[in-house]
Amino acid sequence: MKHIDYIIVGDGYAGLFFAHQLIKHNKSFVLFSEGRKSASQVSAGIINPVVLKKFTTFWKAQEQIDFLKDTLAEIESYTGKNYLISSPIHRIFHDENEQKLWLKKSGNEELSAFLDQKFDHLEVVKNDFNTGKVNQSARLQVNGFFMDLFDFLEKNELLIKEKFDYGKVEASEGIYKDLQFKNMIFCEGMGVKENPFFSDIAVVPNKGHHIKVKLSEPIPEDITIKKKHFLFPTDNGLHFYGGTYDREQLHHHVDESAVAQLVNGLSEIYPYDFEVEEVNFGFRPTVKDRRPIIGRHGTYDNLYVFNGLGARGILNGCYFSHSLYQFIEENIPLHEEVSSDRFK
Structure with a gap:
């Protein structure tokens, strides 16, 4: 029987960013991947602090952007690459009213760091009313990120390429097949609906x-x-x-x-x-309130869920993987806004 600190089930942004937390803190683990392309792996990889329909921002946007940059620099130390592509978003305005709204919002304290006050005109594409640039926006090189991290996990014998069998989990003993684990983290996206431990979460x-x-x-x-x-x-x-x-x-x-x-x-x-x-x-x-769902199982205190990242998978997955790690290892409470307890 092999003894490890963690089993991670799921191979999207939630699973890989949590794996990074474990690598960083020298914890032993394995990650289960079915090898099918997850929603994360076909995502655009957009890193964007602004809701571009209404020109608003969201909870902890600046903190999440800063934390992502630091995390990608840490990942670079073992993959040799940084996956951040400096490619700012240029939002094409529909009309003059949108231009005015953008300028008005750019004066707000929480948006001034993101909405550039100088408009640009782009070649080739139609942009009769010009474009507004979102400062601090970027993209993740999605293919490289997943390929290199899976490669790193495989070389270090941390990747198990098979379908996870819920029927083999002996939660009260902390056993899965021939693995003795301290904690198990389910990061399965919509696959959670087949998970008997967390199928009722509100995703x-x-x-x-x-x-x-x-x-x-x-x-x-x-x-x-x-x-x-x-x-x-x-x-x-x-x-x-x-x-x-x-x-x-x-x-x-x-x-x-x-x-x-x-x-x-x-x-x-x-x-x-x-x-x-x-x-x-x-x-x-x-999730209805557009916040992730993170928490501990009601009966088994060694089982956890990390899900509901939505359209902001990169920022949410990166930032809240650290929150989950601190919750488990340091007993630091989760933010009420992301805790699974908020639905009880």
Whole structure:
């Protein structure tokens, strides 16, 4: 029987950022991955402190941005790469009223660090009313991040590539098959609905599609463009455009109406020919109050859940992995706003 501190079940942002906390603090662990692409792995990787519909920010935005930068620098110490792409978001304005609202909001104390007061005009794409730049926005190099971290875990014998079997968990003894564990963390996204220990948590699936397109005329490479959706270059010469939000069409195949919505949205801002080369979708685990769900099992105090990261998976996964670690190891209470107890 092998003795370890932690078992992590799940291989998205929650699982990998929590694994980083364990690496950083020299804890022994294994991470279970089925090897299927999670919603995290097909995500856009947008790091954005502003809600771009209403030009507002959100709880702990600056703290989360700062913490992410520090964490990615720590991860660089063992993967040799930093996955932060400096590619600020340029939000295309619909009309003059949006320009005025942006300028008004940029005077707010909580938004002044994020909303640039100087407007820009972009080449190639339609932006009759110019664009506003979101300072401190960026992207994560999603493929590299997951590939390199899985590679690191595998080389260090920390990765178990198999479907996790809930029936083999002896929680009161802290045993799973031939592993004796102190704590088990479930970070499964929508997979939690099959988890008998936490299937009742209040996460709701939100299906998101994106397309990868070949553009006939190049756009600026060092920015991320946003109107209805995000547009930016990928590693292989294509451009990412997406993603949609759908709580109704939850089947496990491509929804052609979502693809049509994306093609129309891109056509609105890009007046040249383009070809759709690829379509992807995933199911974001979302929560009614837009905060993660983190907590300890009601009966077994060695089982924990870390879920509900929603559309801000990178920022939420990074920042709250540290909160969960402190909760378990240092008995520091979770923020009421993210604790699973808030639904009791």
